[in-house]
Amino acid sequence: MAGTNGAAIRISGISKRFKDTLAVDKLDLVVPTGSVCGFLGPNGAGKTTTIRMVMSIFNPDEGQIEVLGHPSAIESKDRIGYLPEERGVYRKMKVRDFLMYIGTLKGVEKVKLRGWIDDWLEKVELPGVQKKKCEELSKGMQQKVQFLAAIIHDPELIILDEPFSGLDPVNARLLRRLIDEMHADGKTIIFSTHVLYSAEQVCERIFMINKGRKILDGTIDEIRTQYDPKSLIVEPANGGMEDARTTLSNVQGVRAVRTSALPGCLEADLEDNVESATLVSAVASALPVRRVEVRRATLEDIFVKLVDPGDSTDSVRAALSDSAQQRGN
Amino acid sequence: MRKIIATALREFKTTALTPAFFIGTVVVPVVMWIIIILVTNADLGGTKDPMTGTIAIIDTTHDTIIAQGFEAAFDPEVQKANAKLKAEQVSKQIDKAIQDMPALSGQVTSDQLAFGKRLAARHMGLDNIHDVTIERAGADADRQSLRDRVLNGELLAYIQVGEYSIDFPLPPSEASTDVDPETTIPGSFKIVHSKTFDPDYLGKVQSMASSIIQRTRFERENIDTKIVAKIRDNSPKADVVLVTESGQEGASNALIVTILPFIFMMLLFMSVMTGGQYLLMGTLEEKGSRVMEVLLSAVSPGQLLIGKMIGQGFVGLSILAIYGGLGIAAADRFGMLSQIPLVQLPLLAMYFVMAYGFLGGMMTAIGAAVTDYREANALFAPVTISMMLPFILLIIIQDNPAGTLARVTSYFPPTTPFVMAMRLSQPAYPVPIWEIFATAIVGFIGVGIVVWGAAKIFRLGVLRYGKPPTLIGLMKWLTE
Known part of the structure; x- marks a missing residue:
């Protein structure tokens, strides 16, 4: 079931404060059902906090969040796939057991899971690792397993926090292809990233926040026109x-x-x-x-234009550097 | 509920259904037991070298009777005869003890009997003929010089026996007068030794002097020492019989009754601590490996906390069942089952839940608030205090299970389960039913508060990294 008025996520005026820091400030967002949205912003902009509030891991101090038609993600956690930025695996657990456990928590029957796990491992080019312990895998391979943990239950809404972080160009391309495929299947996908090139390649819609406030919201075409x-x-x-x-x-x-x-x-x-x-x-x-x-406006141009480098010099530089690297590949 | 069960199952499977758990819980105790049996049976401890050297005696008694006694006692032939006699006596005592305990007689094998007798022989000194020379020193011998000889190893010790050591009772003139402790020790004796003198042999010399003095006192009163020894060796034995609820008579063992509260408490403590430790380690691992947020995408923090506590609770309960079961089996084998209040076992399970809820809640909260074990140590104070309190109170409560301290601590949630387990294991002091209910209500209210606090800290701390909170900081989280 999608949200009301075709919105998978509807955020209205949410704020979140940690001690003296206002992480998110009266944020409004609408993620249309079936869309692929990029959630951009420099490090510390409030992306992860917003996502955690969407996932009901944190509660907002004020404002409302509607996820898949429910007032919070708690009621629909099994329909949401979430890849956190801070992600890990049980190091001593075998890959299959880990994915089975997460899948079971997400409400999928074990019988179905076995087949799905084998298919997905094949798809992400990790055949035959089912019986390996997670700690035996390389970092890149573990990241793929973490990605599978997020989507193994075939969710309607997929939230990926910095999914390209740490991936080599080949795997980043593989991930982009998988996102495209899931989008084609009608899933709603939202991912935060500061790899602007990837966002530009994959997203239909972009949200950009800085210092907890939304500074950009629209389709790629709208934004390009706006920042022509x-x-x-x-x-x-x-x-x-x-x-x-x-x-x-x-x-x-x-x-x-x-x-x-x-x-x-x-x-x-x-x-x-x-x-x-x-x-x-x-x-x-x-x-x-x-x-x-x-000459078309790139997200890089818009990012630089909108984000005051003085506020987050390192993160902007990192974002631009990652973007250039991705473009080169 | 499905998610809680899935979480609990994983916790239980990854902890209890592992070779490490099996080895730690079952194999290690069994191996330790086998090693103890092997070591004691094989007599690997070996026999000590006999006492060799010189003991000086300043004996100012009439006829230097103590010095004579020592010279006779260290005569090799006399030593051999005495040791043989003692070993025979002990052997007879073992035989008699087994006959006196019908419940045991069928269980003791001839091997075990031989082993017991062998041990007795060893400890009686049958294989240890000491080579000790007794040097008689005059009443005016220089004490300092004797001390120097003790220190440089020339003497094993020197013994000073006062003129009235063998007098009983002490002449009134000696009992009240001021005496020089260097030269006179009324009614007693003094042994001066260096730290290199084996404590066992010191004890032996001490007991030799005592028995020589005692024997002399008997003889002076014209009492036959052999008759005294016989009377002492054949003291009346009580046939203590326990009447069970079914009206049958069973063996009674005061030792079991005495140690049962301790066993009950230790069982509870071990199982609760094991479950609690696993909870802490598991939470730290999930936080450290950053898998926590992956889990929180599927379950709420509350579900995760409850699932983890249930899973590890069953681990603790398994330990309780394994060791408790082994204890019951052992008691049954030795015919002492009737002395274990089996009817209280379900209550023991309830007290496990209470104690575990308390400790588990605190452990999970600590695990969620910090990022490694070292940081967790700094927050352990309340856990350590609440866990150690029952041990500190053990002797007092065991001495009087119906006393004020026992009753008061029964209503203090951190100690409720342990104190109640102790009290209920002593049938001589039955706990009223209303008190069981009242303490259970108070205890579970306490557990509820701890789990509520733990859930709050867990929710706040589980995704926090960086500087760990202090105890006061942790308290503040509860009000956030």
Whole structure:
């Protein structure tokens, strides 16, 4: 059963304070049923606290949370898959026993679980580890087991807190594929991350919070439109950069021209009232170009723009570094 | 409920159904018992070297009768004869003791009998003929010089016997006058030795001097010492019989009655402590390995706490059942089952639940509040006090199970289960039914408060890392 008005999660004005720190401040969020949402923000922004409140691990000091149509996650824990940021396994337990235990806690019959465990281990490329103790697995393999523990009961709503943290590029790609598959099956997926590239690749919708407050909420397209940089990237064909700069400046709708970070390219900033796409043909006819394209806002750009680096320099830098690394892969 | 049962089952399975538990609970005690039997049977302790050296005696009694007595006692031939005589006496006593205890006679094998006699012979000194020379020192011998000789090992000891040591009663003139303790010891004797003198041999020398003095006193009163010895060795034996509820007569054993409260309390303590320790370790492991939040995604903190407590409670109960069962089996084998108040066993189970609820709650709360065992130690004070209190009170309560202290501590929840278990195991002091109910109500209210507090601390602490709270900090969590 989805929530009312098609919302898997509806958060209304929740706040949470730990001693002198206001971790979450009057937060409102709606996660549509069947969507894949990215929950972004620098470290310490309040993502994990919000998720823990959604999971009823913490109670909010004020505000309401509705999960899958219930006033808290307690009533629907068996329909929710949750991969916490602080995750672990019983080191001495065998992989199958661990997954069986978690699956049983989630209300799945043991008979069904056996088959599901074997199938999923195959799917995450961990065949034959059923009888191994968790401590015998590498860290990456343990992370896959932890992921399976979150979804082994075939939940409707999947909440993944920093699922890509610590994964190598191959496994990160595998996880993205699994998220896509589960999304295609109609599951609602929400994951927090500061790996912006992954969020950009997978999410339909993005929430961004900073200092416990929501600073961004919308679909990827809406956000890109909202944060459209209004600029074109132009690579002149004959290499005459100065001539090209002059010609480009004279095209109607171009506000300014500057050297792009991309080698051999210029970046044309456009007037606010101009549609970027409409100016592409005008530029192409004004000068010989090897390529001309609309520069799209990346989450990285938006993140930097919205999050004051002074508040969380390390986390922003880490987020950008992770993002660049993922993009490189 | 399903989730609580699943959690409890996992706790029980991962703790009790493991080789480590089996080894710790069953194999280790059995192996220890076998080792004790082997060591004592095989006589691995060996025989001590006999006493060798010189003992100086300053004997100012009439005819230096004590020195004479020592010289005679250390004569090798006399030693051999005495040891043989004693061993025979002990052997007869063992035979008689077995005949006097019909319940035991069928259980004691000839091997066990031979072993007992062998031990007796060893301890009677049959194999130990001492090579001791008695040196007579004059009444005016320099004490300091004798002390120096004791210290440098030249003498095993020196014995000073006063002029009136053998007098009984002491002449009134000697009993009240001021005497020089260096030269005169009225009615007694003095042994000076160094720390290198074997305590067993010191005891032997002491008892030799005592018996020589005693024998002399008898002889001076014209009493035949052999008759005295016979009378002493054949003291009247009571045939103590216990009438059971069914009207039958059974063996009575005062020792069992005396130690039963202690056994009941130890059983309770062991089982409760084991369950509690496993709870603490399990919680610390789950917190340390960060699997806790994974579990909390499936169950509520309250369900997890209750499931864990139930699971480990059954572990403790298993230990209670194993050791209690073995105890009952042993009592049955030796015909002493009638002395165990079996009707109280269900109550013992109830007191286990009470004691375990109390300790388990505290252990889980501590485990949730800290991140490692070292940090947990700092919060153990209330646990240690509540667990040690019954042991501190044991002797007083056992002495008077119906006394004020026993009654008051029966209503103090941390001690209720232990004190009540002790009281109920003493049928000579029956506890009124109303008191059993009243103490149970008070006890369980106490347990309820502890478990409520534990649940609160568990919920708050289970995902907290970093600096551990102090005891006062932990108390503050209860009001958050």
